[in-house]
Amino acid sequence: MEATAASPSRSDLKARRRRSSTLTGRDRMWLWLMVGIPAFLHIALVWVPAGLTVALSFSEWDNLAPLSDISATGFRNYWIIFTIFESDLFGALFNNFVLIIWLTVCSAVGMLFAYLLDKNVRGSSIYQSIYYFPVVLSLAVVGFIWKSTMFSRDRGLLNEIWPGGPVDFVGDGSKLFSFDIPFLDPALGLSKNFAALLVAMAWRHIGYIMVMYLAGLKAVDPSLREAAQIDGCNEWQSFRRVVFPSLRPINVIVVVITVIEALRAYDIIAALNEPRGTDVMGTLVTKSLLGEGGGRVGFGSAYGVVLLLLCLGFIIWYVTNHYRESDI
Amino acid sequence: MTKPTESSPKRRGAGLNRRDFMIGGTAALGGAALLASCGDDDDAAPAATTTTAAPTTTADTGPGSTTLGSNYSGEKNREALAAAVAATGVETMINTIDHNTYQENFNTYIQQPDDVVSWFAGYRMRAFASKGVLGDVSDVWSGLNGMSDGFRSASSGLDGKQYFVPFYFYPWAVHYRKSLFADNGYSIPTTWDEFKALCDTMQADGITPLSAANDGRWPQMGMFDMLNLRVNGYDYHVSLMGGNESWESAEVKNIFSTWSEILPYYQPAANGRTWEDGAGALREKETGMYLIGTFLTSQYTEQEVLDDIDFFLFPEVNPEHGQDAIEAPIDGFMMAASPDNETAAKALLGGMGSAPAIDAYIAVDPSVVAANSNADTSGYNALQQRSAEAVGSAKYIAQFLDRDTDPDFAANVAGVGIADFLGSPDSIDTILADIEAKKQTYDFE
Structure with missing residues (x-):
């Protein structure tokens, strides 16, 4: 820039201003298009429907009558799901909560697998393929496979080898453990069939996370580890102090994936025909909105809003965290 | 295919708005919901289209062609239904959708349906009839022979009009x-x-x-x-x-x-x-x-x-x-509130409610019993005969x-x-x- 002024800070400002003003009209148009089109699509396809869902949750509509027949009901839908359908709602919320914890554990296992495979174990590519294989299947397909070949009480492989006779992995909604919560009618707890589902989900999630960490580990500068070794770090210390911190970008992505997977869980449960005890927020929403009954739009929307608030909480945390990081 | 479109565009437009509205609403909150709601339309995953050509003699003078939304997705059922439709002589395009998908998404589908749709009798039909999404087929009923009063009441809406034509039942x-x-x-x-x-x-x-x-x-x-x-x-x-x-x-x-x-x-x-x-x-x-x-x-x-x-x-x-x-649940057919070709749709419904259609169906899939009492029962196997007897002798039939x-x-x-x-x-x-x-x-x- 040829314009140099007395104070460097002012010159900086000036340069910046000049740079932006040097954008031609054509550049500016492209800029607007490139920002505008995605923003428009995002608002139109995500936030407008989300807003409508919130609006619908305060109304009653059967999804058939003309739009003018939608009647406002205030907080009635919320009152109903929090007081009368509370065993469904809190059961589902609890299951989503369990999923967050469980998938986090699976993510840790995936990281461990990746770390071990990265050590160039003999036949590591074979292990890699085996662990990664389930990831190419959609969770719905995973559900079908496990239901018929593993869980089935009459024909399932797991039941053939299970000590103490066959177990109803699909239908047994009784609780493995439960605890009472004051002011809440049903005891919350982990049902047996949901625990079985967790195993099927782990089968896929571990491989998924493993691949992400494998990619991350390949990018870690080997000289860092060498340096750590020379400085006398043992395996754990070098992982904890050197490798893990350098995987930070991957960790952020994995946390996001894990939480999103846990909150949006739906397909594997739907594939199992949503047995009692396995409901999550996703299945509650669709049960009222779709399905043959399908006539309780306001009701399903209220479930949806609860899920939306959960997701928003996480998104806000993530966005603030992410921006703080990039400031540093 | 000729498509008379007197009043339908408006209705269809309204349906589209509502539907898109709903799909969008669910999409925001669960991608999976979007997947499911997409499955309702003609492009549903396991869909197939079969056209049954009418005999050429009736093509010129006949009522024209119509469409039939079908949940007869099993291979045997699909084949049997095509045979039954052929027996009515009405040129019909059959839109087959996977049985469960069809049912799960019927609420959305019925807003932009085919002219004739397969469905179930009783409350399940009445609920839709009272919402005004079905066409009155009382005049089809006046031309039907061999349907008992029990079937008529199972086919009637709360207003006393018929909205359903029974095809078969199974106890x-x-x-x-x-x-x-x-x-x-x-x-x-x-x-x-x-x-x-x-x-x-x-x-x-x-x-x-x-x-x-x-x-x-x-x-x-x-x-x-x-x-x-x-x-x-x-x-x-x-x-x-x-x-x-x-x-x-x-x-x-x-x-x-x-x-x-x-x-x-x-x-x-x-x-x-x-x-x-x-x-x-x-x-x-x-x-x-x-x-x-x-x-x-x-x-x-x-x-x-x-x-x-x-x-x-x-x-x-x-x-x-x-x-x-x-x-003994009854399966049958209904007409959309404003079909593209009402004459052909009603001709198809009348044909499906008559003996030749169900005879042709049962010839392929003998696991059900004809609703029409004029149907040919000579080919019934022992179980079908027992079914017909059991339902015939029952004082009350629940769905x-x-x-x-x-x-x-x-x-x-x-x-x-x-x-x-x-x-x-x-x-x-x-x-x-x-x-x-x-x-x-x-x-x-």
């Missing part, structure tokens, strides 16, 4: 293998005590008396219905389904206490078993009896097994009601829990309660209180 009854009964000297029970005594004998012989499935939470609705019909009678059943009775009443508790008496004879862990696995157990003679619809036989391919299957009516529990009621009441209530409240009862029969009082509380949030028709 629910207790199925068994004749050879198993003959080899062990079992006789058919007609009363509750005989039934329980037979179960005891079977258990002593090392046979699980009753196949029990409830995956999907509908198979045991059949047991609930039968017990209610036997214990409390048809009128009470209709009243309960209509939302007019308390689920905490002595009558309903009585259903479940009667039910508890036979739970020890059930295959264990019914909630996780598919009805197909229950059918497998009956075939292998691991179980002795199975309360299910006659569609059971579609699970069996070996002729030897098929010939060995018979059924008996659910035994009498309360002498006041005897065995006077049977559950099915999810066809006789609000389908959302049936699926999300009653069905859930029944599954919970099977999981822990002791907590029935809590379960019924929960059902009753939830029932209060529904508006029955």
Whole structure:
């Protein structure tokens, strides 16, 4: 820039201003298009429907009558799901909560697998393929496979080898453990069939996370580890102090994936025909909105809003965290 | 194809708005919901289109062509339906959608349907008729011969007009293998005590008396219905389904206490078993009896097994009601509120309600019984004859829990309660209180 002024800070400002003003009209148009089109699509396809869902949750509509027949009901839908359908709602919320914890554990296992495979174990590519294989299947397909070949009480492989006779992995909604919560009618707890589902989900999630960490580990500068070794770090210390911190970008992505997977869980449960005890927020929403009954739009929307608030909480945390990081 | 479009564009436009609105709404909150709601349309995953050409002689003078939305997605059913449509002589494009997908998305589909759509009789039809999305087919009915009054009332909306043309039905009854009964000297029970005594004998012989499935939470609705019909009678059943009775009443508790008496004879862990696995157990003679619809036989391919299957009516529990009621869901067809070609649609409906169409259907798929009494019964197999007799002699015909009441209530409240009862029969009082509380949030028709 040829314009140099007395104070460097002012010159900086000036340069910046000049740079932006040097954008031609054509550049500016492209800029607007490139920002505008995605923003428009995002608002139109995500936030407008989300807003409508919130609006619908305060109304009653059967999804058939003309739009003018939608009647406002205030907080009635919320009152109903929090007081009368509370065993469904809190059961589902609890299951989503369990999923967050469980998938986090699976993510840790995936990281461990990746770390071990990265050590160039003999036949590591074979292990890699085996662990990664389930990831190419959609969770719905995973559900079908496990239901018929593993869980089935009459024909399932797991039941053939299970000590103490066959177990109803699909239908047994009784609780493995439960605890009472004051002011809440049903005891919350982990049902047996949901625990079985967790195993099927782990089968896929571990491989998924493993691949992400494998990619991350390949990018870690080997000289860092060498340096750590020379400085006398043992395996754990070098992982904890050197490798893990350098995987930070991957960790952020994995946390996001894990939480999103846990909150949006739906397909594997739907594939199992949503047995009692396995409901999550996703299945509650669709049960009222779709399905043959399908006539309780306001009701399903209220479930949806609860899920939306959960997701928003996480998104806000993530966005603030992410921006703080990039400031540093 | 000519498409007269007098009044349809407006309606279709309105439907589109609502639908897009809904799809968007669900998409924001769950990608999976979007997937499911996309499945409703013509582009649903396992969809297929078959055109049945009319005989050329009628093509010029006939009513033109129409479209038929079909949930006859099994290979055999699809073939049979095409034969039936061909028999009507109306040029029809058949849009086949996977059976479950069709049902799950019917609410959305019916807003932009084909001219003629396949569906079920009873409350399930009435709910849509009262919302104004179906066309009045009373004039088709005036041209139908061989339909009983029972079928007419099952096809009528609350306004007394007909919105449905019955095609066939299939009864629910207790199925068994004749050879198993003959080899062990079992006789058919007609009363509750005989039934329980037979179960005891079977258990002593090392046979699980009753196949029990409830995956999907509908198979045991059949047991609930039968017990209610036997214990409390048809009128009470209709009243309960209509939302007019308390689920905490002595009558309903009585259903479940009667039910508890036979739970020890059930295959264990019914909630996780598919009805197909229950059918497998009956075939292998691991179980002795199975309360299910006659569609059971579609699970069996070996002729030897098929010939060995018979059924008996659910035994009498309360002498006041005897065995006077049977559950026999009716499948048939309805017309869209504003079809593209109403003349052809009504011609198709009239044809489907007549004997030649159902004869052509049954020639391919003999697991059902014709609704039209003029149909040719000479080719019926033994089971079909028994089905026709059983329904013909019944004083009352119920549809099915999810066809006789609000389908959302049936699926999300009653069905859930029944599954919970099977999981822990002791907590029935809590379960019924929960059902009753939830029932209060529904508006029955």
